[in-house]
Amino acid sequence: MQNLFLNPAEAAALIEGGATAVFAGSEEALASLPRGKWIGGTTVYFMTESGGAVDHENLFCTLIAEATNAKSVVLSPAELARIGEDRFSSGFSYVLLPAFSDAHRIYALEGPGWPGLYDQPIMGWVTGVHLSELGRRTPKVFDGATGQWHENAAAVLHVAVPEAHVPELDIVNLFTDGDGPALVFPGTGFSATECTVDGVPGNIGRYLLEHGVDTRLPLVADYAGAKVNVSVQDIDPETGKVTFYAPVVAGQSYRVAQPIADYAGAYASGAGEDAEAERMLACNCVLNFLYANLEGQRTGGFVGPVTFGEIAYILLNQTLVRLALKQSLPEAMLRALAAAR
Amino acid sequence: MSVPAPSDPRWGELLSGAKDPAFTALATKLMVGRLRQQVKQQPAVLPKAVEELRHYFSTNAFAQRDLALI
Numbered sequence: 001m002q003n004l005f006l007n008p009a010e011a012a013a014l015i016e017g018g019a020t021a022v023f024a025g026s027e028e029a030l031a032s033l034p035r036g037k038w039i040g041g042t043t044v045y046f047m048t049e050s051g052g053a054v055d056h057e058n059l060f061c062t063l064i065a066e067a068t069n070a071k072s073v074v075l076s077p078a079e080l081a082r083i084g085e086d087r088f089s090s091g092f093s094y095v096l097l098p099a100f101s102d103a104h105r106i107y108a109l110e111g112p113g114w115p116g117l118y119d120q121p122i123m124g125w126v127t128g129v130h131l132s133e134l135g136r137r138t139p140k141v142f143d144g145a146t147g148q149w150h151e152n153a154a155a156v157l158h159v160a161v162p163e164a165h166v167p168e169l170d171i172v173n174l175f176t177d178g179d180g181p182a183l184v185f186p187g188t189g190f191s192a193t194e195c196t197v198d199g200v201p202g203n204i205g206r207y208l209l210e211h212g213v214d215t216r217l218p219l220v221a222d223y224a225g226a227k228v229n230v231s232v233q234d235i236d237p238e239t240g241k242v243t244f245y246a247p248v249v250a251g252q253s254y255r256v257a258q259p260i261a262d263y264a265g266a267y268a269s270g271a272g273e274d275a276e277a278e279r280m281l282a283c284n285c286v287l288n289f290l291y292a293n294l295e296g297q298r299t300g301g302f303v304g305p306v307t308f309g310e311i312a313y314i315l316l317n318q319t320l321v322r323l324a325l326k327q328s329l330p331e332a333m334l335r336a337l338a339a340a341r
Numbered sequence: 342m343s344v345p346a347p348s349d350p351r352w353g354e355l356l357s358g359a360k361d362p363a364f365t366a367l368a369t370k371l372m373v374g375r376l377r378q379q380v381k382q383q384p385a386v387l388p389k390a391v392e393e394l395r396h397y398f399s400t401n402a403f404a405q406r407d408l409a410l411i
Contacts, residue, residue, distance in 0.1 A: 223374025
């Protein structure tokens with residue numbers, strides 16, 4: 001895979017040359033692209049080789065040269081549970097969801113329980129707009145096969161790769177659960193008012209306000225060793241109702257993340273200087289971009305779109321998601337190894 | 342490696358959190374984390390959760406390293 005930051009004419013030339021690719025860019029830039037084997041999502045925030053950038057003209061492109069086949073699918077909210085049905089026997093799926101849409105909501109709430117969701121890597125992100133355009137413009141996804149855009153559907157690119165290339169999906173999460181009380185919610189959803197605080201009935205908004213919690217810090221849950229963040233969007237000081245960028249899950253135990261003294265520095269060291277980073281599919285959260293002041297700063301070599309939510313099987317917040325194609329042993333050697341065992 | 346039978350006590354230990362192996366695959370972590378929370382909420386769903394995990398481990402070659410840890 002190869003990451004490129006291109007102007008629309010360069011992107012069009014690649015598509016017309018038959019490339020299989022995923023794009024991120026402004027609505028205008030994506031709408032200018034010709035039909036082909038690609039999907040795209042709207043954002044104007046990027047991590048580029050020279051650092052974080054806001055750009056309305058150019059497109060971030062990941063070329064998937066290893067693809068032996070690719071198929072784009074557009075799924076309505078009612079069809080989303082079928083996301084695994086069209087995938088190839090060996091490969092991965094890349095999914096884009098428009099922020100604030102039913103497709104986004106349903107994937108976040110119901111996706112974790114869909115049969116087969118974890119059987120093959122599903123990576124992607126939630127598309128957005130410039131923050132100054134929130135409420136005036138809708139985030140969109142594009143299907144390159146038809147050239148159509150959608151504001152309430154998932155665009156999915158199923159990619160086939162040779163068995164010698166093993167897709168590995170992983171996350172980089174700066175945050176760990178802090179030493180504050182366990183917060184448990186009675187219901188699953190993008191908002192909550194009631195919760196228990198170390199087992200005592202309480203109100204989540206009042207807890208956060210009365211304790212002066214820095215709401216740039218996400219709530220963190222432990223999923224058998226994977227730290228999963230839920231970020232705070234808003235607190236209603238009257239009712240204590242808190243709105244989140246991803247759902248809290250009923251019965252799951254959350255703690256406010258450990259504070260980070262040097263957010264930008266921790267981010268750079270957390271992401272590491274992975275030599276392969278520039279050949280990976282990756283995306284990072286707009287909240288990390290804002291809170292860590294990443295504009296003009298590099299994140300350990302990882303480049304990609306800056307997003308309104310990240311997907312590594314499930315919806316995540318404030319997390320860097322990365323997918324690498326690892327070279328495994330050649331097929332003939334794998335067969336010989338299996339026969340010898 | 343063969344997948345343990347549904348009645349094998351290792352499933353209950355894993356899903357109660359009594360046993361907490363250091364899994365390597367993100368998919369395994371997310372799946373086990375989700376099923377643990379479901380079983381904690383509703384212990385009666387344990388057999389269904391075990392079946393889901395058995396299916397996952399028997400279907401996915403990439404999860405064999407994690408299967409060896411349970």
